[in-house]
Amino acid sequence: MTETHPQQAGEAAVWQAARLVQITPLTPRIKSFVLELPQPFVFRAGQHVDLRLSAPDGYQAMRGYSIASAPSADGRIELAIERMESGEVSPFFHEVAAVGDDIELRGPLGGHFVWGPEDGGPLLLIGGGSGVAPLMAMLRQRRDSKVPVPTVLLLASRTLEDVLYREELLAMEAAAPGFALRLALSRGAAARGVDYARRLDVAMLNDVLNLLPEAPRHVFICGANGFVNAAADAALEAGLDAAVVRTERYGG
Numbered sequence: 373m374t375e376t377h378p379q380q381a382g383e384a385a386v387w388q389a390a391r392l393v394q395i396t397p398l399t400p401r402i403k404s405f406v407l408e409l410p411q412p413f414v415f416r417a418g419q420h421v422d423l424r425l426s427a428p429d430g431y432q433a434m435r436g437y438s439i440a441s442a443p444s445a446d447g448r449i450e451l452a453i454e455r456m457e458s459g460e461v462s463p464f465f466h467e468v469a470a471v472g473d474d475i476e477l478r479g480p481l482g483g484h485f486v487w488g489p490e491d492g493g494p495l496l497l498i499g500g501g502s503g504v505a506p507l508m509a510m511l512r513q514r515r516d517s518k519v520p521v522p523t524v525l526l527l528a529s530r531t532l533e534d535v536l537y538r539e540e541l542l543a544m545e546a547a548a549p550g551f552a553l554r555l556a557l558s559r560g561a562a563a564r565g566v567d568y569a570r571r572l573d574v575a576m577l578n579d580v581l582n583l584l585p586e587a588p589r590h591v592f593i594c595g596a597n598g599f600v601n602a603a604a605d606a607a608l609e610a611g612l613d614a615a616v617v618r619t620e621r622y623g624g
């Protein structure tokens with residue numbers, strides 16, 4: 373199994389002042405932030421950027437955020453930021469940041485937790501909460517490229533209303549052949565018969581693996597530390613080859 377080490381990545385990426393052009397609440401705890409880059413960069417689905425806040429006294433705080441938008445040439449990227457109680461950076465974005473602000477940003481960062489249609493599949497994506505952000509970039513690129521790579525997304529959230537990109541994912545599943553969405557809701561009822569009203573476990577993983585025509589060639593797991601640990605353990609217990617499993621940890 374292989375893990376990303378964001379602190380080692382992106383030495384060459386330069387800081388730029390990105391303009392915040394759109395803010396959209398997506399769930400009670402997560403907002404989407406669209407940033408326009410004065411120096412657009414080419415990135416791969418799964419990569420992230422660093423955002424840096426600077427106080428007048430020189431104090432700086434920097435955090436990584438996955439790019440949720442598909443790679444495109446329009447010079448805009450979307451981030452999905454979850455508000456962490458008593459956090460330093462995420463509450464700033466939820467409560468203070470406004471359209472028109474310039475935000476210090478560098479990227480793209482991380483060269484390991486990435487996928488493109490040329491990498492093929494089958495693809496098993498496992499996300500916890502806002503950890504679906506980089507997986508969304510992969511799914512959007514898969515949709516836009518119209519390459520029908522067999523793909524399953526197992527998305528763990530507290531309740532249905534906490535499911536990030538819920539409407540888009542349901543529409544994607546209805547429209548795109550070879551893509552299945554399964555929700556694991558730890559604190560809410562499952563609205564669809566195919567979803568789960570419990571935390572992720574091995575039996576669930578075996579179920580979703582059966583939705584793929586063969587064992588996944590790529591497995592991407594992203595979310596908070598505890599979630600990634602549990603999902604990676606379950607993946608190995610379900611018999612997946614550690615060599616195909618890649619993880620991205622958000623902290624916590």
Ligand SMILES: Cc1cc2nc3c(=O)[nH]c(=O)nc-3n(C[C@H](O)[C@H](O)[C@H](O)COP(=O)(O)OP(=O)(O)OC[C@H]3O[C@@H](n4cnc5c(N)ncnc54)[C@H](O)[C@@H]3O)c2cc1C
Nearest residue numbers: 435436437438453454459460461462502505596622623624
């Ligand atoms: C490569 C990478 C990509 C990331 N992408 C995203 C993203 O797309 N969206 C997003 O919302 N976050 C993402 N994160 C997490 C993000 O970088 C920050 O850690 C997060 O926003 C909290 O920062 P903060 O300053 O608000 O809280 P902090 O001041 O850093 O921490 C406040 C409290 O929250 C806890 N905490 C921090 N992160 C988590 C977590 N993920 N789960 C549970 N508890 C936590 C801390 O331990 C602390 O107790 C990513 C992290 C990495 C390393």
